[in-house]
Amino acid sequence: MTYLSKRQPMTRRNFVRTVFGSFFLAASLMIISPALADDLDQLRSAGTVGEAFDGYARARSDSAKDFVATVNAKRREIYAKRAQKEGVSVEQVGRVYAAEIIKKAPDGTWVLSESGKWTQK
Secondary structure (H helix, E strand, C coil): CCCCCCCCCCCHHHHHHHHHHHHHHHHHHHHCCHHHHHHHHHHHHHCCEEEECCCCEEECCHHHHHHHHHHHHHHHHHHHHHHHHHCCCHHHHHHHHHHHHHHHCCCCCEEECCCCCEEEC
């Protein structure tokens, strides 16, 4: 059983896994170069790029489409590695990462819900 498939009681082992998973998430997202991360924060603050429920960025302007494609390609690679390691789908991993990405995104970031509605953080 993996941390993504079912909610488990918070044992010491599960706590360590959760902490490690959060660290892994932060470290994985740092793989996206600092310059790229800075650009992403600027574009999110400007409303040009938003974040979605599935862990992928969305271009809210045509001018950001290439940038978002680059960010999402890197995320997809990270998600695929984690999914393989955990024995779950890439989609499940993306949804877990989405919560952390949105939490850490700057105020003013646009967030796309699963229902297709945009709201501002």
